Amino acid sequence: MTFTPIGMFLFLLVGGIAGGLLSSIASVASLASYPVLLMAGVPPVFANVTNDAALIWTGISSTVASTKELKGHWRETGFYAIFTVLGSVIGCMLLLAFPGKVFEKVVPFFIAASGVLILVSGHHQAKPKAQTPTWQKILQLILLLGMGAYSGYFGAAAGVIIIVLLTYLTDHNFLVNNAIKNVIGGLANLVALIIFMFTSTIYWDKAIPLAIGMFIGGYIGPHLLRHIPVVLVRRLIACLAFVQAGYYFYTAYIK
Secondary structure (H helix, E strand, C coil): CCCCHHHHHHHHHHHHHHHHHHHHHHCCCHHHHHHHHHHCCCCHHHHHHHHHHHHHHHHHHHHHHCHHHHCCCHHHHHHHHHHHHHHHHHHHHHHHHCCHHHHHHHHHHHHHHHHHHHHHHCCCCCCCHHHCCHHHHHHHHHHHHHHHHHHHHCCCCHHHHHHHHHHHHCCCCHHHHHHHHHHHHHHHHHHHHHHHHHHCCCCHHHHHHHHHHHHHHHHHHHHHHCCCCHHHHHHHHHHHHHHHHHHHHHHHHCC
């Protein structure tokens, strides 16, 4: 797509707002921000890297907007963040090690999986911690590490994976788990950004307007989430995920 400089800025700004809202409400920012960067002319692998540079601002603004839900949970949040940050480092190394064509071919499956996880996570109910065996908690923490690796590699719907795992690890309601997700997901993206700054190419002219939009959307999202039907939002975004997965499958394997 061809844009004037102002048109490009506004396009990325709006895409960032949409991504910030999707991140804070349904944990799928990349379903908006990633294709926006592709349409702006950024190559796939670098679009993912540039996306990480913008995503950290969603984490910051949504954390600020979720301080009410985070009250009394900061120590717990820090513990979970350790695993996601370590995993994020692993994911970044994997992204840099494999060629761009490999990345393009796995993206459709990541996005399709994100749609499934959005629907599945809406049916999980919080359970008392006492009902979870120790071995199962260990397994869930390992999965949290794996989620961090996935977040560093691509990240679409990584927040949904976090919420699903937190549903089993804690007895908190959705709003609290969503707030914890905003913090640890933001930290994972920050670590990924630091690594990519020294090892890859970030399109800063695209990342900055996208980040501004994500900050705005990320701040608005938690406030909206307190007043809108979460189930409806999840279903709509799951449909979007499946449509996009089909499109990227077509471009990677058929076109």
